[in-house]
Each structure stands twice: as structure tokens, then as C-alpha cells.
Amino acid sequence: MLTPHTANRTGVVVVGSVTADLTTFSQRLPARGETIHGDDFTLVLGGKGANQVLAAALAGAHASFVACVGSDLFHDMIIDGLTAAGVDITHVRAVAGPTGIAHIRVDSSAQNDIVMVPLANSALSVEQVDAALNDLSSTASVLLTQLEIPVPLAMQAIRKARAKDMTVVLDPAPAVELPDDIWSLIDLVTPNETEASILTGQQVTDLESAEAAGRWFLERGAKAALITLAGAGAVLVDADGTQTFAPFLVTPVDTTAAGDAFAGYLGAALAEGSSVSHAIQRASAAGALAVTVRGASPSLPSKQQVDDFLAERIDEQVVAS
Template sequence: MSSTTSEQTRNGVLIVGSINADLTTFSSRLPAPGETLLGDDFTLVLGGKGANQAVAAGLAGGNAHMVGCVGTDAFSTVLTDGLRDSGVGVTHLRSVPGPSGIAHIRVDAAGENNIVVVPLANDALTEEQIDAAIADLAPHCRVLLTQLEIPWALTQHAIRRAHDAGLTVVLDPAPALALDENIWPLVDIVTPNETEAAILTGIPVTDAASAVEAGRWFTSRGASSALITLAAAGAVMVTAESVEHFDALRVNALDTTAAGDAFAGYLGASLADGYERTDAIRRAIAAGALTVTRRGASPSIPNSDDVAAMLESSPA
């Protein structure tokens, strides 16, 4: 698990991505089009795929650094404080005039959700801001973690710069969209769920066998590895030379919001901290499993002690 002494100074995770205020309603079911439905609860918390993954990396014990933008509205303090409170560095978090990013999330009694995201301040992120962060932090970081909730051109730019700086590039391709295939040789691990893998590859992913087929689509285009998550069916890691299956951990799902982000954040932090890849994936699976047992986005992400306890209580 541990890094060698000479590597311990480069154990950070640099997260480039979105930061949103999550406005979440909870109700027995999701309303039909045109219907008004009385709900059960409401929360306002830090969210956004980038911020959620940064929080997960911070709670995992990682040396996490967030690169993104918030606005100057009433939500900005909630967002910045939420990152700091989770141990995330905000030196390269930029405040820009106007509203912060917003996500409106609706969750039903079964834990399923739908989400509308309005980027707002997130659209102010620039290549220059990313370049400055990588120049400053690359000597101390081992992993870049990024997603697709910011403009693809910026995600692509971050991947190229991080690759050139010698960082391990982990791409969570969510929300999924068609990507420039020239990027895949620069990606060390791509982590789609079954829906995202199907959108990106055109291969319906319904089980482990089809997940392997989709994984080979990514590796045939140059990605070093594809880690496809399959919810209750676990996950499949595919490289050019091997296939490895990982079992899911059984839990009672309350809210699936941020489960994938917890998985990605713990994966990035664990790899940066020197965990073997298999152990890093198991730790990420445990983090994702615990997240669905709690309501909300960033508040549902577990700390490292809870993840360790779950792994100790679960069969290898």
C-alpha cells in the first residue's frame, strides 16, 4: 500500500472539473411531466462531479487539490468551505463574477435520481488556469482526475498537460459524450459505468462479458486500461493483456447520487498514495457502496475509516 520514501513527496491528486451547489429534493417518486408533487425533504450542499471527486480524494486521506471556478453569489461560501472542510486544497480555485454552478437533483424513495446541471461559473475555467495549476502542483502530484462536466476542450487540455507532466491520467467520462479518439493514448484509466461505456463505444453493456468487449474498445484505441463499473454486478478492469473482475459489496441503496464520484475520488487518491491497483479498486468500490447508503452528494461520501471498516468486514 505505502509509497517508497522517495515517492512520498509526490502523492497528490489534482482534480480538474466542475463545482456546483446541489439543490436536492426527496420524494416518494419522481413527478411525471407537468405534475407537481409534494416532497419529503430538501438539501443544499456542495456538489459537481469535480468537487465531489475532490471531496472523496480528500476524505480518502489524499493530498487533493481542486482546479475550478465558483461564482460570487450566496452559494460560493458553501462550495469553498465544503472543499476546505474535506481537506481539499483550493489555491487554484478561482472566484468569478456571477452565479456559481447549480445542479437540481430529484431523488425518489428507491434512491434513483435525475439531475439538471447549469454550469454558470464552471464555464469560466480557462486553459491558462489549468496550466498554472499543473505547473505549480505537478511536482507534488501523481494523479490527474478529471470528468466531462466542464467543456470537453478544457478536459482534453488538462489531460494533455498532465500527461506531458508525467501524471497518471484518470478520466471519468461522465456525463458521456462523443470524444476525440486522439485522446485515448493519453489516458491511463478510463472509468465509465455501463451506460457511459455504451454511449462512448456503441456496444450495449449489460453484463461482464459485454463490459469486457467495451473495455477492449478503449484499449484498442490506446487507453492503458478501462475500468467499467456495473453497479450491483461489480466492475471489470480491462487492459491489452488482462481482464480482472471485481465483486460488488452488497448494501441497501438510499440515494445513488455521487456514488460514481466517490469511486473515482477514492481510486485517484489510492493510486496517488501508492496502493496497488487491485487494492485501489477494491477501496473505490467500498467507497461507492457506502455512498449509496446515505443521502446527498458530497455529504454522503464516506471517510477513510468507514471504508476501511467495510473492507475488513467484507470477504476478500
């Protein structure tokens, strides 16, 4: 059971990374040492933290971002993009030096690989995180964080948010070993199958193995685990049992920010008081829409797009206990 929703705390706080995303598109990915011709290139605002806070804002939540951006030529692109989406950037700090960079390669099957260079993201501090959560916890009820920022800072955000009685949602990406005592502070952990495999040490390939991985997280103190399986849907494991969510079927173009669209809409729905099942349905719709558009932040859908998609296709997502 997640932390109870409170009517006067409907905001979402995202403590996380921000990058300039340089993405190349090609029919296939090159072999080691090979040069190939590509089909297209984009340069856009990205980073798991930024994508998730943008998605939460697009979902209609009051979304606040805690992050660090550089002082280079990418600074204005990032600040302008966040502001245009209505994100509260009070706690986004500009630091001397380069902004974080993500180099993304996408092939014709919509699969990608990513090299993320933290740069300014490494300047996030305990003092910045604490000040932000002290300021925002009176109006926000949900924290979203990931692991593209220094892991000790993500852990600090989790501990501080728990002390402020916020619902804590962890997207453990990229997956790394975490302190044993952190799991009991997490309301919902949302790994994909690869991340769940790394964290639990057991291979996750299907619904049955996803349920087993979910129970690994609960055994260590997490209140709930949602294992996402891309085209195979998702499995929620909590104290009440297991629920399976079938995927919405779409034709993928680029999967880059699908997980972030999912996370942002999930956090926004939880903050407004939705049930976990309803929040997952909205998040799944947002993730499905995101894979149909190229790029990271440009692929994040609006609330109206998600509403329309659900109205047309809600019967496709079967939820089973």
C-alpha cells in the first residue's frame, strides 16, 4: 500500500539528470570499428530526470525539478525547454562547465543504445537536494528519482522524501547495487526486465520470472515492485498479490523515452490520488505513445493525447490478478 494521498499535496518532485541528447538514426547499428551512413540526427533536451519531470508536467501535475545544468551552449536549450512545458525550475542550478550529454543511436527496429556522460549532473549536492525537498514537500506528495545522478544523491533524496512523508518512486536506471537499507524507504520500484535481472541476480524474461523478481524487492522492504517488460506489458507485485498489465499495441519508431513517459505519468497520477492500477494504465498509454515518435523529450505525449488514446483503446489492456 502506497503512502496515502493528501488533497493539498498534489505536486511531483523529480530529483534527477538532465542532458543534451544527440541522437543518430540508421538502418542498423555499426559493428565495433565500423563507420556507416545514418538517416537522420536530432539534438534535443533529454536525460531521465528531465524527461520524467516533463512528462509529469504534461500529465497536468505541478512538477518541480531538482537538477544541475552547465554553463555551455546547451544551457538555454534546456532551461527554455523545461520552462515552456511548465516545469518549476526554482531548484535547477547552473554550474560552471559542460551540461550532461547523452549519445543515442537508434536503428530501424526502434531499438537504441545510449552512452550518458554526467558532467554537470555530478555537481548535484546534498545541500541542494535537502533545500529543495524542505521547500517543496508541503505541496508535493510524490518523489521520482533515478540513478543517472550520483547514487549517494539519489539515496539522499529518497531518505529526505521519506522523512517528509512523500511517496517514493525509484526508477533504478542505470541499474547498480544499492544499500540494503534503502529498499524499506521505497514505495514503488519500477525496473525494466534488464534492470530487474541485474538487481536481483535472477534472469527476467517473462511474466513468471518478473513476479519472482518483484518478490525479491518486497522481501528487502519495498512496498511494491512494478516490473516492466516492454512489449509484454508489466507485472505489479505488492502485499495484496500480483497484477499483470497487458501492453498497448503500437508500431514503434524510437523507444528512447518510453520509460520516462511511463514514470512521469505514473507519478502524476499517484500525486492526484489515483489508484495504483489506474496510474499504471495511464502510464502505459503514455509509454506506448512515446515509442511512436522520434526523440526523447519530443516524444512525450500531452494529457489530451493520453486521454484520447485511452478512450479509444482502453479495452486492449487486460488487467489480471
